[in-house]
Amino acid sequence: MAANNVRHAFFSALITLIISYPILGLNLEAQGISVTLTGADTSTVIAIFIAVIVVFVFQLFRERLMDKIRELPILSARAHKEPMAENKRAKIESWIITGIVVLALFWPFFVSRGAVDLATLVLIYIMLALGLNVVVGLAGLLDLGYVAFYAVGAYTFALLAQYADFSFWMALPVGACLAALFGLVLGFPVLRLRGDYLAIVTLGFGEIIRILLNNWTTLTGGPNGIGGIPDPTLFGMEFGRRVKGEGNTSFHDTFGIAYSGEHKVIFLYLIALVLAVFTAMVIRRFMRMPVGRAWEALREDEIAARSLGLSRTAVKLSAFTIGAFFAGFSGTVFASKQGFISPESFVFLESAIVLAIVVLGGMGSQIGVILAAIAVTILPELAREFSEYRMLIFGAAMVLMMVWRPQGLMPMRRIHIELNRQE
Amino acid sequence: MLVLENVHTHYGKIEALHGVSVEVNQGEIVSLIGANGAGKTTLLMTVCGSPQASSGSVFLEGRDITHAPTASIMRSGIAIVPEGRRVFSGLTVEENLHMGGFFNSKAEIRKSQDHVYELFPRLKEREHQRAGTMSGGEQQMLAIGRALMSKPRMIILDEPSLGLAPIVIQQIFEIIGQLREEGITVFLVEQNAHQALSLADRGYVLETGRIRLHDTGANLLANPDVRNAYLGG
Numbered sequence: 001m002a003a004n005n006v007r008h009a010f011f012s013a014l015i016t017l018i019i020s021y022p023i024l025g026l027n028l029e030a031q032g033i034s035v036t037l038t039g040a041d042t043s044t045v046i047a048i049f050i051a052v053i054v055v056f057v058f059q060l061f062r063e064r065l066m067d068k069i070r071e072l073p074i075l076s077a078r079a080h081k082e083p084m085a086e087n088k089r090a091k092i093e094s095w096i097i098t099g100i101v102v103l104a105l106f107w108p109f110f111v112s113r114g115a116v117d118l119a120t121l122v123l124i125y126i127m128l129a130l131g132l133n134v135v136v137g138l139a140g141l142l143d144l145g146y147v148a149f150y151a152v153g154a155y156t157f158a159l160l161a162q163y164a165d166f167s168f169w170m171a172l173p174v175g176a177c178l179a180a181l182f183g184l185v186l187g188f189p190v191l192r193l194r195g196d197y198l199a200i201v202t203l204g205f206g207e208i209i210r211i212l213l214n215n216w217t218t219l220t221g222g223p224n225g226i227g228g229i230p231d232p233t234l235f236g237m238e239f240g241r242r243v244k245g246e247g248n249t250s251f252h253d254t255f256g257i258a259y260s261g262e263h264k265v266i267f268l269y270l271i272a273l274v275l276a277v278f279t280a281m282v283i284r285r286f287m288r289m290p291v292g293r294a295w296e297a298l299r300e301d302e303i304a305a306r307s308l309g310l311s312r313t314a315v316k317l318s319a320f321t322i323g324a325f326f327a328g329f330s331g332t333v334f335a336s337k338q339g340f341i342s343p344e345s346f347v348f349l350e351s352a353i354v355l356a357i358v359v360l361g362g363m364g365s366q367i368g369v370i371l372a373a374i375a376v377t378i379l380p381e382l383a384r385e386f387s388e389y390r391m392l393i394f395g396a397a398m399v400l401m402m403v404w405r406p407q408g409l410m411p412m413r414r415i416h417i418e419l420n421r422q423e
Numbered sequence: 424m425l426v427l428e429n430v431h432t433h434y435g436k437i438e439a440l441h442g443v444s445v446e447v448n449q450g451e452i453v454s455l456i457g458a459n460g461a462g463k464t465t466l467l468m469t470v471c472g473s474p475q476a477s478s479g480s481v482f483l484e485g486r487d488i489t490h491a492p493t494a495s496i497m498r499s500g501i502a503i504v505p506e507g508r509r510v511f512s513g514l515t516v517e518e519n520l521h522m523g524g525f526f527n528s529k530a531e532i533r534k535s536q537d538h539v540y541e542l543f544p545r546l547k548e549r550e551h552q553r554a555g556t557m558s559g560g561e562q563q564m565l566a567i568g569r570a571l572m573s574k575p576r577m578i579i580l581d582e583p584s585l586g587l588a589p590i591v592i593q594q595i596f597e598i599i600g601q602l603r604e605e606g607i608t609v610f611l612v613e614q615n616a617h618q619a620l621s622l623a624d625r626g627y628v629l630e631t632g633r634i635r636l637h638d639t640g641a642n643l644l645a646n647p648d649v650r651n652a653y654l655g656g
């Protein structure tokens with residue numbers, strides 16, 4: 001509680017003022033052709049002033065406040081709870097997961113169309129995050145260009161549909177495999193790199209793909225994107241009002257029910273759900289296979305892993321390839337859901353969001369990553385009422401999260417410590 | 424068993440080994456001693472193929488491994504305990520051992536695991552503890568145990584006594600002696616010259632990238648030059 005604290009608090013308050021006044025207080029107004037700068041009105045100035053004081057006081061007493069919060073009964077009780085037995089826990093977990101999946105299967109029939117649409121987006125992010133979790137969480141390779149593989153999947157479907165009349169189900173494996181191939185190709189040059197350097201190269205790769213899509217106008221349509229991407233069909237049944245494909249029938253005619261736009265939305269949601277569950281199961285399987293242990297070993301200590309005869313090349317490439325595969329997977333679903341894609345959907349922010357999901361969820365933890373994907377996708381939607389401040393709230397939530405639980409929502413559980421009774 | 428013939432190794436343009444020849448015979452304990460920066464670790468890394476020798480050859484059981492990739496060398500009956508232990512700190516003791524037997528069948532892993540627990544009962548006690556939470560000596564035992572999991576015919580130890588208490592060093596060296604009884608060839612790189620030479624059948628002294636002396640362990644211990652330079656007079 002020395003002068004140090006006061007100085008720190010003062011600077012924090014000053015920064016708050018410097019940042020918030022130009023953003024909230026100054027307005028650019030167009031008057032004819034000239035633009036004038038107008039100052040803030042009184043209420044905004046008062047609000048900024050209050051915010052500055054709050055920041056100052058909070059920073060001044062931060063340490064004491066944090067200690068108080070840590071002593072709260074809810075938090076300390078959880079910390080001291082004894083862990084459940086491993087097998088019992090696994091059993092309960094698998095029941096809960098089955099229950100949630102069954103609920104998720106029937107849930108769309110009772111809610112609004114918008115909610116189902118949002119849920120489909122959540123599922124796409126879950127697939128993406130599970131894939132990136134392999135690369136970042138398990139193998140420990142920081143990949144900032146993950147969205148590139150997502151774009152490869154989406155564009156593969158869009159282009160195949162446009163030029164070769166591929167349906168969703170034909171394009172799904174092709175898109176995923178092509179993305180995996182890109183993962184493999186990117187993997188080779190970056191094998192020797194680690195940490196920051198790897199991050200920069202992957203970041204560059206992500207941009208290359210996006211810029212390529214943007215500029216290769218003859219093939220990809222450039223910034224105009226590609227539209228008219230077909231919806232998925234169910235055994236040759238289409239969900240549109242009129243049948244487009246040859247030899248197809250329409251869903252509502254076959255079952256003799258009235259046409260409803262909701263059918264398509266729900267069907268897409270169900271496809272995304274099935275694919276997300278498939279992704280989770282396949283990756284879970286990988287984690288338990290030797291290759292999963294090899295990823296972890298390489299993340300923990302590269303030299304030790306190599307001394308045991310693990311090939312750095314094979315382990316890293318497999319992580320990159322599998323991660324990219326599932327990104328391609330979700331990309332195909334995304335293209336089908338949107339019906340239209342353009343390079344704008346694959347900017348760096350997408351990579352950053354998926355990475356944020358993995359880190360928030362707890363690196364390597366599947367359940368944590370799924371929860372984080374739900375939270376990160378839905379939170380900005382819930383905060384929509386605050387309109388322009390929603391990203392601010394989102395950012396604040398992330399900062400708070402990292403302060404209180406730096407290990408993520410549900411950190412990967414590999415701890416099975418048995419207490420030593422001897423000694 | 425392991426033969427290095429006139430090996431030169433470079434880090435970029437800098438030559439770290441200037442023509443080193445070393446021979447380790449089946450069933451022996453051979454010690455390599457030398458000061459900091461003499462090139463001991465470089466020599467071991469060259470055996471493992473990372474970095475590879477720029478000239479000269481390395482033979483393992485008669486097979487030329489000079490240009491073989493690291494992964495395939497490490498799978499061909501040789502195991503290394505890297506300097507500074509390097510256990511997987513987030514994994515449990517048991518999981519660490521399983522990583523050591525990565526390329527073996529489950530039955531083989533179980534067998535070697537029992538054997539490692541026999542050698543190091545301490546590890547059995549801590550089977551489910553995370554490796555990072557153990558003491559330095561225990562971690563060193565784990566590192567040796569992990570190397571033994573692949574059932575190597577030859578084991579290379581890089582400074583196993585580094586940063587350990589004298590009593591623990593004593594235990595570690597006892598175990599190394601025991602490995603020889605089991606027929607495992609041991610190549611020991613040490614700064615702790617006294618202990619390394621008393622245990623060894625033969626020894627090499629490495630100085631600034633060249634082999635200075637080569638003799639039986641006992642003779643080297645008695646050698647006045649060695650006593651002056653490495654044993655404190």
